[in-house]
Each structure stands twice: as C-alpha cells, then as structure tokens.
Amino acid sequence: MIEFQHVFKSFGRGRNILADVNFRIDPGEFIFVSGPSGAGKSTLLKLVGGLEPPSRGAVTVNGHRIDRLAARARPYLRRTVGVILQDAHLLFDRNAIDNVRLPLAVIGLDRATATARARAAMEKVGLRGKEDLNPIEMSGGEQQRLAIARAIVGRPAILIADEPTANLDHTSAQHIMDVFRDFNQVGVTTLIASHDTGLMARYARRTLHLDAGRFNDIPGVPA
Amino acid sequence: MNAPGNPRREPARGGEGAPRQGGVAGARHEGSPVHRWLRHHGYALRVALRRLRLHPLSSIANIVVIALMLAVPILGASVLQSSQPLARQLSVAPQLTLFLAPDVAAAGQRALLERIRSESAEAVASATLLPREKALETLRAEPAWAQALAALPDNPLPDAIVVTLRDSEAPARQATALAEQWRQWPGVDHVQLDSDWVRRLESLLSFVRWGVGLLAAAVAVVVLATVFNTVRLQALTQREEIAVARLVGATESFVRRPFLYLGALTGLAASLLALALARLALVPLNEILGRFARSYGIEWSVALPAAADLALAGAVVVILGAAAARLSVTRRTRF
Numbered sequence: 001m002i003e004f005q006h007v008f009k010s011f012g013r014g015r016n017i018l019a020d021v022n023f024r025i026d027p028g029e030f031i032f033v034s035g036p037s038g039a040g041k042s043t044l045l046k047l048v049g050g051l052e053p054p055s056r057g058a059v060t061v062n063g064h065r066i067d068r069l070a071a072r073a074r075p076y077l078r079r080t081v082g083v084i085l086q087d088a089h090l091l092f093d094r095n096a097i098d099n100v101r102l103p104l105a106v107i108g109l110d111r112a113t114a115t116a117r118a119r120a121a122m123e124k125v126g127l128r129g130k131e132d133l134n135p136i137e138m139s140g141g142e143q144q145r146l147a148i149a150r151a152i153v154g155r156p157a158i159l160i161a162d163e164p165t166a167n168l169d170h171t172s173a174q175h176i177m178d179v180f181r182d183f184n185q186v187g188v189t190t191l192i193a194s195h196d197t198g199l200m201a202r203y204a205r206r207t208l209h210l211d212a213g214r215f216n217d218i219p220g221v222p223a
Numbered sequence: 224m225n226a227p228g229n230p231r232r233e234p235a236r237g238g239e240g241a242p243r244q245g246g247v248a249g250a251r252h253e254g255s256p257v258h259r260w261l262r263h264h265g266y267a268l269r270v271a272l273r274r275l276r277l278h279p280l281s282s283i284a285n286i287v288v289i290a291l292m293l294a295v296p297i298l299g300a301s302v303l304q305s306s307q308p309l310a311r312q313l314s315v316a317p318q319l320t321l322f323l324a325p326d327v328a329a330a331g332q333r334a335l336l337e338r339i340r341s342e343s344a345e346a347v348a349s350a351t352l353l354p355r356e357k358a359l360e361t362l363r364a365e366p367a368w369a370q371a372l373a374a375l376p377d378n379p380l381p382d383a384i385v386v387t388l389r390d391s392e393a394p395a396r397q398a399t400a401l402a403e404q405w406r407q408w409p410g411v412d413h414v415q416l417d418s419d420w421v422r423r424l425e426s427l428l429s430f431v432r433w434g435v436g437l438l439a440a441a442v443a444v445v446v447l448a449t450v451f452n453t454v455r456l457q458a459l460t461q462r463e464e465i466a467v468a469r470l471v472g473a474t475e476s477f478v479r480r481p482f483l484y485l486g487a488l489t490g491l492a493a494s495l496l497a498l499a500l501a502r503l504a505l506v507p508l509n510e511i512l513g514r515f516a517r518s519y520g521i522e523w524s525v526a527l528p529a530a531a532d533l534a535l536a537g538a539v540v541v542i543l544g545a546a547a548a549r550l551s552v553t554r555r556t557r558f
Contacts (some may be wrong), residue, residue: 040419051470072474072475075469075472075473075474075475075477076472076474078469078470078471078472079471079472083470083471085470088461088468089466089470090467091463091464091467093277093464097448102468102470102471103472105262105266106468106471106472106474106477107259107472108254108258108259108262108263109262110254110258110261110262111262150471151471154471154472207429
C-alpha cells in the first residue's frame with residue numbers, strides 16, 4: 001500500500017515541486033503517473049522509492065512512514081521497492097549478470113543463489129543468453145530490460161519506473177510494458193511515470209495526473 | 224503493520240515466485256548473520272581488488288610512495304635496536320682516572336685510595352694505584368708513544384689512581400657525579416672520565432630514537448594523506464556505482480566497506496614492500512658498517528627489528544590506511 005497525505009516537496013528554498021498531494025494505491029494496483037515535463041512525476045516516484053523524504057506531509061509505503069523513517073533505515077525500505085529510472089544507470093565496468101546480481105550482493109545472498117536468481121530475472125525480461133555481455137554492447141531496449149531485471153531480482157513489493165519507454169522504439173516500448181504487466185499480474189504494485197498518452201490508453205489503468213505539483217486522481221478505464 | 228522506522232523487522236512473506244510485501248528481500252537465502260557478514264566482507268574485498276586492478280599504475284605508484292617512506296623509519300629502528308646492545312656492552316665498566324698532585328706522598332696516595340674504596344664502596348668495583356714509573360713503562364711499550372717519550376728528558380706523567388665502576392642503570396651519569404665529587408678532594412689534580420664517549424653515544428642514541436619517532440609520525444601522516452587522496456579519487460570515479468548501490472538498497476556500510484579494504488590493502492602491500500626494500504638496503508649498509516666497526520675491534524651488524532615488532536608496525540599501517548579511507552569516503556560518498 002502506498003499513501004500520500006498532504007505531501008509537499010521542495011528542494012532548498014525553491015518552489016514546491018509537489019504541493020498538497022493526496023492519494024492511496026492499494027497493493028497489486030497498476031498505476032500511471034502522467035503530466036507534462038516538470039510536473040513533479042519523477043519527484044513523486046523518488047518519494048515512493050524512499051530516495052527522497054517529503055518536505056511536509058505523510059508518505060506511507062508498505063506500512064512505513066517514510067517521513068518518520070531514520071536515514072539508516074531507508075536502505076532497508078528501498079530493497080522492497082524496485083526502481084527503474086529513465087536513464088538505466090547500468091554499470092559498464094562489469095557484465096550484465098553482475099549488474100543484476102548487485103541488489104542480491106547488497107542483501108548478502110550467497111553467490112550461487114544470487115546467480116540463479118539473476119539468470120531467472122534476465123530470462124523473465126527476455127535477456128536469456130546475454131548474461132556475459134557488457135551492457136554497453138546492448139541496445140537501448142535491452143539496457144532498459146536489464147535495469148528492470150535488476151529492479152525485480154530482489155522480488156520487490158512495489159515496482160516504480162520513470163519514463164521507462166521514453167527513448168525506445170514502439171516494439172521495444174511494447175515489450176517493456178508487457179514485462180511490467182506480467183509482474184503486476186503476480187501481485188507487484190506497479191507505478192509508471194509517463195507522458196505517452198498512447199501508451200496509457202493501450203494499458204488503460206488508473207492514472208494520477210500531476211500538473212505543476214498538484215494532483216488529480218483520475219480513475220482509468222478498466223482493462 | 225510494524226512500527227514506523229523498523230522496516231528491517233518486518234518478516235518476509237510469500238514464496239519463491241511471489242513478491243514481498245515489505246521486509247528484506249531474499250531473506251530465505253541470506254543465511255545466518257555471520258554468513259551474511261562474511262559474504263559482505265568477501266564482496267567488499269573482491270570489489271577493492273578489482274578497483275586496484277582497474278588502475279594498476281596509480282595503485283602501484285601509491286604503494287611505492289608509501290613503501291619508500293616506510294622503509295626509512297624501519298631502517299632507523301633497525302640501526303637503533305642494533306646499537307643498543309653495543310652501547311650497553313661498552314658501558315658495562317666505565318673507568319675514571321684520578322691524576323694526583325706531584326706533592327702527594329706515597330702515604331697520601333694510599334690514603335686517597337682507601338678513601339675512594341670506603342666512601343664509594345657501592346659504586347666502585349676496583350681502585351688501583353698506578354705509579355708514574357709504571358705508567359711510563361706501559362706507554363713506552365706502545366710504539367706510537369715510545370719515540371715521543373724518548374725525546375723527553377724526564378717522566379712527565381703524574382701518579383694516578385684508576386677506578387673501575389660497577390655496572391649500573393646509568394653508568395655515565397654515575398661516573399660524572401663521582402668525578403665531580405673527587406675533583407674537589409685535596410691532592411687530586413685532575414679527574415679524567417674515560418667513559419665520556421659512552422655518554423656521548425647514549426646521547427646520540429637518544430637523539431636517534433627521538434628522530435625515528437618523529438620520522439614514524441611523519442610517515443603516518445604521509446600514509447594518511449596518500450590513502451585519503453587515493454580513496455577520494457576512487458570515490459569520485461565510482462560515483463555511478465555508489466549511486467546505483469544506494470538505489471538498490473545498499474547501506475552506508477556496504478558502500479564504504481570496499482574503500483576501507485582498498486586503504487587497508489594499500490597499507491598492507493606498502494608494508495610488505497617497505498620490508499623488502501629495508502632488507503635489501505641493509506646488505507650494502509652492513510658491509511660499510513662492518514668495515515667501520517672492525518677498525519675499532521668491534522663486530523657489529525644491523526639487523527631488522529624482531530618479527531613481532533615488524534608485524535605490529537605493519538598492522539598499524541594497515542589500520543592507518545583503513546582509517547584514512549574511512550575519513551575520506553565519509554566525506555566523499557554523499558553525492
């Protein structure tokens with residue numbers, strides 16, 4: 001469950017990126033966060049992922065109040081949220097499977113189990129046989145799928161993605177969205193920020209529309 | 224629902240294929256805390272070694288700089304430790320010679336001898352009268368003096384009392400005090416402290432000891448500065464990795480640990496190299512010192528300090544390396 005109550009977010013003394021945002025997402029929901037550039041979509045996702053604390057208001061994720069969470073406890077919350085950013089943020093000094101294994105090294109999983117789970121995650125996103133490739137040798141779509149594999153390998157309860165298809169062609173974007181849908185179907189709460197109205201229409205789910213940091217919860221058409 | 228602020232305590236739910244609704248992912252395969260701790264440290268060590276391999280030239284340059292600096296105090300400590308037994312050996316029996324005034328008769332000389340024996344019995348091992356004729360005879364036996372003495376019309380030497388002191392904690396200081404005391408006695412013209420050079424050697428060793436200590440402190444600063452800078456640069460080049468690690472839930476300890484290993488490994492490698500360099504340097508140094516010492520009839524060579532002392536010094540350098548890395552990475556990983 002994700003809940004925002006009267007959430008404000010600003011950086012330094014700047015303007016409010018988010019202003020009095022209120023919503024609730026139940027476990028297993030598939031949500032789009034839409035809005036023009038600069039509307040606060042990425043900031044909202046960072047708050048959900050525990051990457052940033054709110055300036056004011058209450059953010060509850062998986063039963064934990066992020067605004068009250070001690071800084072040293074945040075990493076443990078982050079492990080329950082898979083994050084995919086627009087830039088895949090892959091490490092090019094190691095091969096693909098080592099990129100996917102990183103979250104499992106963080107939790108201290110043994111190498112054999114970590115390798116098996118990383119292979120399984122790569123297979124789920126359609127990257128079987130590409131384990132030993134350096135990410136730099138992969139296409140944009142493959143790199144994004146590798147980032148998804150890294151996000152899901154820890155079996156998070158929530159998956160958040162910031163414009164995951166922004167730089168991809170139609171076929172690759174379709175493939176990526178199918179991967180998200182598959183995970184959502186096994187109970188993973190999925191939150192995707194996008195301004196691609198065509199994409200949102202095809203996957204027709206509840207959409208949170210942000211405009212200049214303010215929010216309107218627009219119920220989507222059931223799929 | 225758990226109390227806010229304790230996500231670690233929430234138990235994992237769901238089977239292999241299901242997502243977790245909170246808590247730490249993968250808990251079923253993490254094993255005991257000890258196993259997890261060992262795996263974290265194994266991972267950090269592998270990452271540190273990989274980072275050292277990625278920049279071999281700069282890694283080697285740093286290690287060589289620290290090793291060269293470390294080798295100097297190791298050599299200093301070697302010389303110091305090897306000199307101490309020599310100084311102790313030489314200062315076992317310091318001697319004083321009391322030159323008597325020409326007008327002191329034989330009875331007065333014997334009275335002075337008895338006074339030395341009775342008043343300084345605790346400090347004096349032996350005291351003997353050396354008549355001027357016997358002293359002249361002894362000197363004439365030495366070829367270097369024989370020619371000079373032959374040119375003199377008379378015996379220029381005074382009667383003397385030669386005093387050998389017992390060994391004590393501070394022989395040089397004791398000898399100086401006794402010389403001061405005896406110099407005041409009537410009938411004593413002059414007191415020569417034959418162990419003066421031992422006192423000078425002791426002072427020199429004390430100065431060297433102080434110098435080595437100062438040098439060790441300077442080396443500690445060099446180790447700290449070099450590792451600090453190395454780790455700072457490493458942290459800057461690893462920004463992306465640190466950011467990604469944080470993104471997937473790495474704790475500050477997880478991020479910092481490889482850097483601590485990097486500092487400790489640099490310290491360890493530099494210590495071993497410094498030891499090898501010092502050992503190499505002792506070969507020509509001992510040849511020169513050996514020749515010099517033999518010219519004084521002494522057998523002397525410089526050896527490295529005891530293995531336990533070297534191990535302790537190495538451990539200190541490793542800890543310094545890790546501490547410098549900790550300091551540097553704490554300041555540099557908050558991107």
